Amino acid sequence: MNTRLRKTLYAIRTENRSPAWDIGQYLLVMAALLWCMLQSTEGLGYDWQWYRVPRYLFTLNEGIFKAGPLLMGLRVTAQITLCAMALSLVIGLVAMLMRQSCSFVARHLGTLYIESIRNTPLLIQLYILYFVFAPVLGMGAFWSAVLALSLFEGAYMSEIFRAGIQSVPKGQWEAAYSLGMTTPATYRKVILPQAIRNVLPPLTNQAISLVKDSALVATISVFDMTMQGQAIIAETFMTFEIWFTIAAIYLAINLSLSFAVRGMERRLRHYA
Amino acid sequence: MHSRFRFLFVILIMGLLLMAGTAQAKDATHELRDASVISKAIERGTLRVGFSTFVPWAMNDKTGKFIGFEVDVMTKLAEDLGVKIEFVPTSWSGIIPALLSDKFDVIIGGMSVTTERNLKVNFTIPYDTTGMALVASKSMAKGFDSLADFNKEDVIIVARIGSTPATAAKAFFPKATLRLFDKETQCMQELLSGRVHAFVASAPLPAHSAVEHADKLFLPVEGTFTKEPVAFAVRKGDPDTLNVLNNWIRQKEAQGWLAERKHYWFETLDWASQLK
Numbered sequence: 001m002n003t004r005l006r007k008t009l010y011a012i013r014t015e016n017r018s019p020a021w022d023i024g025q026y027l028l029v030m031a032a033l034l035w036c037m038l039q040s041t042e043g044l045g046y047d048w049q050w051y052r053v054p055r056y057l058f059t060l061n062e063g064i065f066k067a068g069p070l071l072m073g074l075r076v077t078a079q080i081t082l083c084a085m086a087l088s089l090v091i092g093l094v095a096m097l098m099r100q101s102c103s104f105v106a107r108h109l110g111t112l113y114i115e116s117i118r119n120t121p122l123l124i125q126l127y128i129l130y131f132v133f134a135p136v137l138g139m140g141a142f143w144s145a146v147l148a149l150s151l152f153e154g155a156y157m158s159e160i161f162r163a164g165i166q167s168v169p170k171g172q173w174e175a176a177y178s179l180g181m182t183t184p185a186t187y188r189k190v191i192l193p194q195a196i197r198n199v200l201p202p203l204t205n206q207a208i209s210l211v212k213d214s215a216l217v218a219t220i221s222v223f224d225m226t227m228q229g230q231a232i233i234a235e236t237f238m239t240f241e242i243w244f245t246i247a248a249i250y251l252a253i254n255l256s257l258s259f260a261v262r263g264m265e266r267r268l269r270h271y272a
Numbered sequence: 273m274h275s276r277f278r279f280l281f282v283i284l285i286m287g288l289l290l291m292a293g294t295a296q297a298k299d300a301t302h303e304l305r306d307a308s309v310i311s312k313a314i315e316r317g318t319l320r321v322g323f324s325t326f327v328p329w330a331m332n333d334k335t336g337k338f339i340g341f342e343v344d345v346m347t348k349l350a351e352d353l354g355v356k357i358e359f360v361p362t363s364w365s366g367i368i369p370a371l372l373s374d375k376f377d378v379i380i381g382g383m384s385v386t387t388e389r390n391l392k393v394n395f396t397i398p399y400d401t402t403g404m405a406l407v408a409s410k411s412m413a414k415g416f417d418s419l420a421d422f423n424k425e426d427v428i429i430v431a432r433i434g435s436t437p438a439t440a441a442k443a444f445f446p447k448a449t450l451r452l453f454d455k456e457t458q459c460m461q462e463l464l465s466g467r468v469h470a471f472v473a474s475a476p477l478p479a480h481s482a483v484e485h486a487d488k489l490f491l492p493v494e495g496t497f498t499k500e501p502v503a504f505a506v507r508k509g510d511p512d513t514l515n516v517l518n519n520w521i522r523q524k525e526a527q528g529w530l531a532e533r534k535h536y537w538f539e540t541l542d543w544a545s546q547l548k
Contacts (some may be wrong), residue, residue, distance in 0.1 A: 011292035046372065131458075140453075183330075221430075221451040230365055231452060237392050239369045264278040 030083055037251065046240065049179070056232055073228030074249060080214050080224060085207055092157025097187075110158070117155035125152060126232050130220045145217035153210050160206065163200035164179035165191060167177055197268055204261040208254045225249065308512035309377045310353070318356045321346045323373055323381035324364040326456060328537045329480070330381065334468050340535035341446040345399065346380045348522060363454055366474070368392055378517070382474065384436045384500035394505040394510070395518045397521050399530055403496025407478035407489050408470040409463050416492045423447050428468040430459045437472040440498055444472075453482035464488055465540060478537050 041048070056068045067075075098110030117125070129151075130144040139147070168191050176186040218227035229246045233239050275401065307313060313319045323330050329342040338359055350357035360376040366539045371379050371393060384402060385395050408416060415421060423445045430436040433452040441450055451468060453459050456477065463471045464485060469477065475496050482491045504521075506513050537543065 019417075040373075129466075131461055133466065219454065221453050227452070230433055232454075234365055234438065235388070237368055237388070 001109070014175065042241065048241065049152065049238055050241055052236065052238060053245055056242070057245070069228040069232060070225060070249070073223060073225035076142075076213070076222065077224040077226075078095050078215055080149065080217060081207075081211050081220070082155065083146045084149040084210055084214070086180060087146065087208070088153040088157055088206075091150055092152030092161055095158035096161040097155060099158065100165070114158060115154045117152055118159075122152050122213060123219065124146070126216060126220060139220045141217075141220050145214075145222045146222060149213060149217070150192070152213065153206055156205065156206055157211075159204045161195070163202075164195035167198045168194045200268065201261050201265050204264065205258060208257050211253055211257070274292060305512060307475055308508055308510050309506060310513045310516050313355055313377050314353065314356055316355075317376070318358045319346075319350045320358045320360050320376035321350075322360045322362045322367055322376035322379045324367060326382050326474070329359075330544065331547065332548060333508040339543065339546060342380055342382055342398075344533050345530075347506055348524070349380070349517075352520060357451075364432060365436075365454060368505070371507060374507075378513075379505040379507070380503055384474075384506055385485045385503050386439070386500075389505070392508075392513055394508050395505055396514060397519045398501035398503045400534065401527070402474045402500055402502050403498045404440050404498045404500075405475045406470050406472055406491070407463070407476035408466065408492045409466050409480050410488055413469040413492060419444060419493055419497060421492065422470055427470070429470050429472060430462045431472045432456055432459055432467045433495040435474075435501060437474060441472040444497070459545055480510060480541070486497075514545070528537055 011257045039178065056070050058068050058071055059066045095110050095113055098106040099114070101107055101110075126145070126148040129148045134140075171188055172194070173186065176190045181189070214224060215226040217224050218230060221227065225246055229242045233242050236242075259267075275460065316398055323342055323346070325331050326340075326342075328340050330338055333339045333400040338361075342512045343359075346359075358376075360370075362370050362375070365380075367379055367383075368389065370376065379393070381495070382400070382402065383389070383395075385398065389395075406422070408422075413422070413427075425447050427445065427448040428451060429441050429445055429448045430451045430453065431441045433454055438450070438452055441448075451462070453462070456473065459471050460471070461483060466488075470492070471481075479491065482489045504517050506517065521530075532543075
C-alpha cells in the first residue's frame with residue numbers, strides 16, 4: 001500500500017508536469033534572490049558602477065588586446081593550479097604507496113602526513129610554510145603557494161588513490177603474483193591501470209577544489225585573480241562588482257570541469 | 273445657518289490642511305534628525321566604532337585589551353556623548369564597505385582623507401596629521417639613501433593593502449615591485465626575513481621599528497615624505513552626525529587634549545611596557 005502510494009506520488013511529481021512549471025519555479029527563486037540583493041544594496045545606497053569593470057578585464061587600444069589585472073591574475077591562478085595539480089598527483093601517489101607499504105616507518109610517516117594535513121586549516125599551513133619554512137629554504141611566495149596547495153590536495157588525493165586501489169578485486173593481485181610478477185610490476189601493469197579508471201572522476205573533483213582553494217594564496221601576496229581583485233577594490237571601492245566578476249570567472253572554470261567529470265563518468269560506465 | 277456652517281466647515285478644512293502641511297515639513301526634519309547615526313547611538317546607548325590595528329593608533333596590549341591613540345580618542349568621544357563604546361575591529365581592506373553596510377557608526381582608525389574615499393564616505397575635520405615613511409632592510413637595501421634608490425626594477429616594496437601608503441608606494445616607486453599584505457605584522461615579517469627591500473607605512477611605525485630592530489633595519493630617508501590629514505569617516509547624507517563630530521574635534525583641539533595624547537603615543541615610548 002505504502003509503496004504504491006509513494007510510486008503514485010513520484011509519478012505526479014516528475015512525469016505529469018510540464019517543464020514550464022520547473023522553469024517558472026527556477027525563475028521565481030532567482031528573482032527572489034535578486035530582489036533580496038537589490039533591496040540590501042538599495043538600503044546601503046550602494047552606487048553600482050558596472051561600466052568600470054571591463055577595463056580591469058582587458059582593454060582594446062586601437063585593436064591591440066591588452067590583458068587587464070584580472071586576466072593577468074587569472075593567468076597566475078592557472079599557473080598555480082596546474083603546477084600544484086601535477087605536484088599533488090606525485091605527492092598523493094607517494095603517500096599512498098607509503099601507507100600501503102610493509103615498512104613500519106613508511107606506513108606511519110604516511111599516516112602522520114595525511115592526518116595532520118587533513119585535520120588542520122589550509123590557511124594555517126600556508127602561513128607556516130611561507131612565514132616559517134620558506135625563508136630558511138629560500139623559497140619565493142609563488143612556490144610556497146604551490147607547495148602548500150600540493151601538500152594539502154595531495155593528502156586528499158592519496159586517499160582517493162587508496163580507495164581506487166582497494167576497489168580492484170583481490171583476485172587481480174593473486175593472479176599477478178601467481179604469474180611471478182614483483183610488487184612494483186603488479187602495480188604498474190595490473191592494478192594502477194584499473195584503479196586510475198575508478199579514480200578519475202573524484203580526482204577531477206579534487207581539481208575543482210584546488211582551483212577554489214588557490215584563492216587563499218592572496219593572503220601571502222601572490223598576485224592571483226583574488227589578490228588582483230582585492231587590489232582593485234582597495235583603489236576603486238567597487239566591492240560588489242569586482243567580487244561578482246571574480247566569482248563568475250571561478251564559476252565558469254569549475255562548471256566546465258564539472259561537465260568534464262560528468263562526461264567522463266558516462267564514458268567510464270561502459271567499461272565498468 | 274447653512275451658510276455659516278459652510279463657512280466654518282471651509283475654515284476648518286483649510287486649518288487642517290495647513291496643519292498637515294507644517295506637520296509634513298516638520299516630519300522631514302524630524303525624520304532626518306531621528307535617522308542620524310548620533311541619535312541612534314544615543315538611543316542604543318552604545319557607539320559602535322570601526323577600526324583596524326595600526327601601531328600605535330590601535331593595538332592589543334598583553335591582556336588583549338585595545339590601547340592606543342585612536343582608542344583614547346574613541347573612548348573619550350563615547351564618554352562625552354554619554355554612551356558606552358563598542359569596538360568593532362575590521363580588516364583594513366574591508367573597512368569602508370563595512371561602514372556602508374552599517375556594521376558600525378563611524379570609522380576612527382587613522383584614516384587619511386583621500387578624494388577617492390571621500391566619494392564613498394564623508395570625512396570630519398582632521399583631528400591628526402600623518403605622513404608616510406620608509407623603513408628598509410639592512411641586508412637587502414645596503415647603501416640606499418634616497419627615494420630614487422628604491423625606484424628600480426629589482427626592488428621589492430611591501431605595504432598594507434588598501435592603505436594610503438600602498439597608493440603612495442605605487443606613485444613614488446612605479447618601477448619597483450609592490451607586494452601587499454592584509455596586516456602590518458605580516459609586512460614587518462617580510463621585511464625582517466629579508467625578502468623585501470623596504471616597507472612603506474604611516475609614521476611613526478617605520479621609525480619605531482628601525483629603533484626596535486636596529487640590527488636588521490634602518491631608515492634610508494629621514495622623516496616623512498608625504499603629509500596627510502586624518503579624519504573620522506561617517507556614512508553620507510547625515511549632516512547632524514558630521515556636525516557633532518566636527519565640533520567635538522574642535523573642542524578637544526582647543527583644550528590641547530589631542531596634542532597631549534598625540535605626544536604620549538607618538539613621541540614617547542612609555543606605553544611600550546604595556547605590550548610585552
